[in-house]
Amino acid sequence: MSNAAERWHETQLRVRYGETDQMGVVYHANYLVYMEEGRTRCMEALGAPYARIESAGVGLVVRKVSMRFRAPARYAQALTVRTRVTRLGAATVEFGYQILDSETAQFVCEGSTELACIDLLQEQRPPRMLPGELRQRLEAFELAAGTG
Amino acid sequence: MSNAAERWHETQLRVRYGETDQMGVVYHANYLVYMEEGRTRCMEALGAPYARIESAGVGLVVRKVSMRFRAPARYAQALTVRTRVTRLGAATVEFGYQILDSETAQFVCEGSTELACIDLLQEQRPPRMLPGELRQRLEAFELAAGTG
Amino acid sequence: MSNAAERWHETQLRVRYGETDQMGVVYHANYLVYMEEGRTRCMEALGAPYARIESAGVGLVVRKVSMRFRAPARYAQALTVRTRVTRLGAATVEFGYQILDSETAQFVCEGSTELACIDLLQEQRPPRMLPGELRQRLEAFELAAGTG
Amino acid sequence: MSNAAERWHETQLRVRYGETDQMGVVYHANYLVYMEEGRTRCMEALGAPYARIESAGVGLVVRKVSMRFRAPARYAQALTVRTRVTRLGAATVEFGYQILDSETAQFVCEGSTELACIDLLQEQRPPRMLPGELRQRLEAFELAAGTG
Numbered sequence: 001m002s003n004a005a006e007r008w009h010e011t012q013l014r015v016r017y018g019e020t021d022q023m024g025v026v027y028h029a030n031y032l033v034y035m036e037e038g039r040t041r042c043m044e045a046l047g048a049p050y051a052r053i054e055s056a057g058v059g060l061v062v063r064k065v066s067m068r069f070r071a072p073a074r075y076a077q078a079l080t081v082r083t084r085v086t087r088l089g090a091a092t093v094e095f096g097y098q099i100l101d102s103e104t105a106q107f108v109c110e111g112s113t114e115l116a117c118i119d120l121l122q123e124q125r126p127p128r129m130l131p132g133e134l135r136q137r138l139e140a141f142e143l144a145a146g147t148g
Numbered sequence: 149m150s151n152a153a154e155r156w157h158e159t160q161l162r163v164r165y166g167e168t169d170q171m172g173v174v175y176h177a178n179y180l181v182y183m184e185e186g187r188t189r190c191m192e193a194l195g196a197p198y199a200r201i202e203s204a205g206v207g208l209v210v211r212k213v214s215m216r217f218r219a220p221a222r223y224a225q226a227l228t229v230r231t232r233v234t235r236l237g238a239a240t241v242e243f244g245y246q247i248l249d250s251e252t253a254q255f256v257c258e259g260s261t262e263l264a265c266i267d268l269l270q271e272q273r274p275p276r277m278l279p280g281e282l283r284q285r286l287e288a289f290e291l292a293a294g295t296g
Numbered sequence: 297m298s299n300a301a302e303r304w305h306e307t308q309l310r311v312r313y314g315e316t317d318q319m320g321v322v323y324h325a326n327y328l329v330y331m332e333e334g335r336t337r338c339m340e341a342l343g344a345p346y347a348r349i350e351s352a353g354v355g356l357v358v359r360k361v362s363m364r365f366r367a368p369a370r371y372a373q374a375l376t377v378r379t380r381v382t383r384l385g386a387a388t389v390e391f392g393y394q395i396l397d398s399e400t401a402q403f404v405c406e407g408s409t410e411l412a413c414i415d416l417l418q419e420q421r422p423p424r425m426l427p428g429e430l431r432q433r434l435e436a437f438e439l440a441a442g443t444g
Numbered sequence: 445m446s447n448a449a450e451r452w453h454e455t456q457l458r459v460r461y462g463e464t465d466q467m468g469v470v471y472h473a474n475y476l477v478y479m480e481e482g483r484t485r486c487m488e489a490l491g492a493p494y495a496r497i498e499s500a501g502v503g504l505v506v507r508k509v510s511m512r513f514r515a516p517a518r519y520a521q522a523l524t525v526r527t528r529v530t531r532l533g534a535a536t537v538e539f540g541y542q543i544l545d546s547e548t549a550q551f552v553c554e555g556s557t558e559l560a561c562i563d564l565l566q567e568q569r570p571p572r573m574l575p576g577e578l579r580q581r582l583e584a585f586e587l588a589a590g591t592g
Binding site: 022027074 | 168
């Protein structure tokens with residue numbers, strides 16, 4: 001599941017028909033869904049599945065997004081989503097992503113999302129520190145990536 | 149907002165780019181979104197906006213769907229969604245829909261959704277009766293439709 | 297990939313975060329996406345991948361949908377989509393689906409979609425017969441299912 | 445349709461139920477859909493509807509995205525999408541967006557998308573210059589915005 005040379009977490013997916021648009025390629029907003037899928041599987045692999053975090057009253061909400069597209073993806077294409085932690089703050093974490101064709105390794109797009117940690121148990125959902133255990137797992141992964 | 153001759157509630161929308169697929173037409177699952185839009189606006193017009201119902205702890209969840217497609221819709225096309233109440237039970241309500249081209253009145257699709265009323269304040273979300281006021285408003289609309 | 301006892305094709309998927317709605321469960325229109333995913337993988341397994349059919353100028357378009365929901369699915373839940381051919385006409389094919397929790401086998405929903413075959417090489421996209429090879433593969437699968 | 449003080453094009457929309465996620469707010473990828481809606485209506489208002497451009501064999505494809513979120517939007521909330529041209533190249537155009545609550549003017553998010561012009565009539569869809577008339581309309585709008 002992880003790429004030894006570069007310390008990315010990797011997950012595989014296939015483009016669904018409804019994710020294409022009339023241009024015949026994946027509609028651009030859907031790459032954010034693929035990046036979320038990469039993040040979800042990455043956090044699972046780190047032992048910190050997001051569903052468990054949220055059920056403990058802690059939310060991670062997207063605050064910033066950036067994406068750059070290189071080549072279009074098409075229906076039924078097999079894609080590899082690479083995910084890593086690129087910055088870790090007290091109450092925020094930034095993930096970086098690369099999406100590639102699984103067979104040819106052609107670059108499809110890259111991007112990043114910054115997530116802020118919030119307290120779901122309070123009605124106003126104020127910012128809060130990342131839980132200690134989550135922070136440790138993300139930090140270990142970030143360091144591993146840094147030496148890639 | 150309502151069609152006098154046939155007692156449908158009517159709402160207008162435009163097809164978004166991301167709602168098309170590589171066939172060049174609206175992806176079929178999105179017609180369920182349009183029907184929900186029709187239902188949302190219809191309930192607003194009846195004085196029973198769904199957001200208010202849900203914030204009072206009452207949910208309406210889709211239990212059955214049926215749709216039949218006649219002609220494809222395309223990007224930027226103006227569509228009219230017609231909505232009416234077709235059956236009203238103690239704890240369920242069925243809405244019927246027609247979707248037409250707003251300019252030519254060409255028939256695009258028709259469908260129905262049966263919704264069950266549930267209690268959002270209990271963790272198991274058991275079925276419950278429709279709230280009295282909601283029921284009255286839906287009943288008045290159903291009767292009006294029946295005489296159309 | 298197939299269930300010997302009942303002759304369904306089976307595929308696995310996980311619920312994505314963006315597929316949930318504020319009720320905390322999968323938004324109902326997304327089950328049509330899951331059923332399409334089941335159909336896509338089923339046709340691949342039959343040796344008739346839909347991407348290849350379409351690139352040969354033949355389209356299969358959804359004409360009718362029916363769905364019935366039994367239990368809600370949630371974020372990150374593992375689902376099994378069962379697919380089979382339930383009726384095969386000269387120019388149409390109907391698929392039936394069951395969606396279950398992959399661990400508990402709890403029933404989530406069931407449905408069917410009727411697809412019509414069209415000629416993508418003509419501008420009006422008229423109906424056409426199912427291509428012979430596709431028809432044979434679907435027929436063999438339907439018969440296998442029928443003896444399940 | 446346009447805001448005199450700041451020379452933005454403005455369009456209105458309402459959050460749909462299926463656009464929310466289990467956090468109870470709009471799923472972040474859907475803001476890209478809202479921004480596309482703003483761009484679509486803006487180009488219509490400029491006399492250059494995108495559907496017509498594409499049917500003339502010219503495509504505008506998203507190459508870069510950036511978004512920053514300030515406050516969550518909720519089901520049925522009325523939003524104003526403000527759109528303007530922020531940079532115009534020979535073969536690219538960048539749009540900027542602000543999304544606000546229509547009643548309180550609370551800031552929801554802001555973002556930008558860079559689009560590249562491509563030739564849809566050639567199979568490889570190579571980059572091409574913006575068509576002259578489109579360019580003039582975008583330029584006039586950009587200049588108007590610049591003096592806002």
